[in-house]
Amino acid sequence: MLNKQDDTKPVIALAAINTDEEIRLKSSSGGIFTLLAEKIIANEGVIFGAAFNKNWEVHHEEGATIEDLCKFRGSKYVQSKIENSYKRTEYFLKEGKEVLFSGTPCQIAGLKCFLQKDYLNLTTVDFICHGVPSPGIWEWYLKNHIFTKTNTSSKLKDINFRDKTFGWQNYRLAFQFKSHTPILSANNTNGYMLAFLNDICLRPSCYKCPTKKGSSHSDITIADFWGINEFNIEMDDNKGTSLVLINTKKGVELIKEIKMQSKKVSIDKALALNQSWKKSAKPHELRNLFYKQYKKHESDFTSFTQDLIHTKSITKRVIRKIFRTLGYNQLPI
Ligand SMILES: Cc1cc2nc3c(=O)[nH]c(=O)nc-3n(C[C@H](O)[C@H](O)[C@H](O)COP(=O)(O)OP(=O)(O)OC[C@H]3O[C@@H](n4cnc5c(N)ncnc54)[C@H](O)[C@@H]3O)c2cc1C
Structure with missing residues (x-):
């Protein structure tokens, strides 16, 4: 320290x-x-x-x-x-x-x-x-969300956390590949960026x-x-x-x-x-829960992160999950 x-x-x-x-x-x-x-x-x-x-x-x-x-x-x-x-x-x-x-x-x-x-x-x-963010989360995210799409890391050509295609203020996380269409995601639809920007990881x-x-x-x-x-x-x-x-x-x-x-x-x-x-980030109140559970969310990492970020209390998260399971797109909370 x-x-x-x-x-x-x-x-x-x-x-x-x-x-x-x-x-x-x-x-x-x-x-x-x-x-x-x-x-x-x-x-x-x-x-x-x-x-x-x-x-x-x-x-x-x-x-x-x-x-x-x-x-x-x-x-x-x-x-x-x-x-x-x-x-x-x-x-x-x-x-x-x-x-x-x-x-x-x-x-x-x-x-x-x-x-x-x-x-x-x-x-x-x-x-x-x-x-x-911790290197552990980044390496897990790459392995499970990016390398699986292309089979191997060697097919990745570039990573830009601040792609300016849609402007500086509207920056995206962009992955360029040798033989795959680029992946460009807005911060609110990318689990990794959501976790970073909301101080959960x-x-x-x-x-x-x-x-x-x-x-x-x-x-x-x-x-x-x-x-x-x-x-x-x-x-x-x-x-x-x-x-x-x-x-x-x-x-x-x-x-x-x-x-x-x-x-x-x-x-x-x-x-x-x-x-x-001058100020340190405040830890998100569900940070511990995020760390306990994120590895179980390979297939739904973004919605898992969105849920944690938007609904800070556990009760609200359970209610949201029930509504989602029942097929409601408009969530009440
Ligand atoms: C993790 C992180 C958090 C940031 N948070 C803020 C913020 O809250 N507010 C704000 O105004 N700006 C923040 N920045 C800085 C900002 O995003 C730009 O990096 C900075 O303004 C320099 O931009 P540039 O265009 O001059 O050069 P660039 O070419 O974009 O800067 C690259 C420089 O950043 C260094 N760098 C890149 N990533 C890392 C890393 N992970 N660890 C150590 N050094 C690194 C490189 O060594 C190089 O010196 C942050 C940057 C990082 C990496």
């Missing part, structure tokens, strides 16, 4: 957009992570971030080329396994290489605990984090996150600029806008070197619109 460090407030808040449309569309919000990473690569540095492995599990990897950045691009809504990335970071730092380490606020705080000292050649980037530590309010001490925090429409700054085109919170002098220097479309905004107003910066 990480110890709580001091809270810190950003020194600058920006609304920002990567002007390369293709990269922005492939990124979860405004594509700012790629710009930061490109700068470090131009200086012959190394990037660490979350990527899929060959079994589509999420773990931290390193990369040192522009091509490598594709694997980091896009939010993966599952806890990324750190594996040996802290050790590798330390190795490159001691070699004198510039390193950009990106991850959740707790992964940044963990890296700092591991390193035990500050390095001038280390820049850290985290994001405002809602919380991460986050890691226990996410509900009491010790790295809120800037206490990871990252140099830069990136986020979705939900509420950009309230700022009236013509950066609301539904293709993705980032909120960039600059927390340190090193962050200020790096941002100065990056070409992007950006506008300064009020720090307090931007933070007020993104509650996950």
Whole structure:
């Protein structure tokens, strides 16, 4: 368990957009992570971030080329396994290489605990984090809902948790296959996304996150600029806008070197619109029940999750189940 460090407030808040449309569309919000990473690569540095492995599990990897950045691009809504990335970071730092380490606020705080000292050649980037689902659920979901459709994981070509085909605000979870039509599901019709967004399957530590309010001490925090429409700054085109919170002098220097479309905004107003910066998610009251039962719901995972989420009390769930069994589509509660 990480110890709580001091809270810190950003020194600058920006609304920002990567002007390369293709990269922005492939990124979860405004594509700012790629710009930061490109700068470090131009200086012959190394990037660490979350990527899929060959079994589509999420773990931290390193990369040192522009091509490598594709694997980091896009939010993966599952806890990324750190594996040996802290050790590798330390190795490159001691070699004198510039390193950009990106991850959740707790992964940044963990890296700092591991390193035990500050390095001038280390820049850290985290994001405002809602919380991460457990890898166990993700791996179960993939095996039972995706791989069974295609027989094997090798037929899967890409997974995008934030497909923007229907716009940034209306993002979908998308699976692309080598020889199968893509699966694109809206968040309210996908059991996995429903469970994630309704806080029923986050890691226990996410509900009491010790790295809120800037206490990871990252140099830069990136986020979705939900509420950009309230700022009236013509950066609301539904293709993705980032909120960039600059927390340190090193962050200020790096941002100065990056070409992007950006506008300064009020720090307090931007933070007020993104509650996950300061507050942990609240555990869904049926979380324990979800964990006890989800493996029995291979065939009806989405309706099982929908039921838990919409009807918090057990009595209401039983009534809904009876009505459904009797063939009623309009449920009374
Ligand atoms: C689990 C999770 C929860 C989030 N919750 C919120 C939220 O509540 N509010 C909000 O405004 N923004 C949230 N975000 C951040 C947001 O979705 C974007 O990732 C962020 O704005 C960066 O977008 P981008 O377009 O600049 O770059 P992108 O290319 O989309 O960002 C990719 C970066 O995210 C890192 N990353 C992706 N998945 C993971 C992961 N599982 N673990 C660690 N690092 C990862 C990559 O290493 C890379 O650095 C969350 C992201 C994740 C992964």
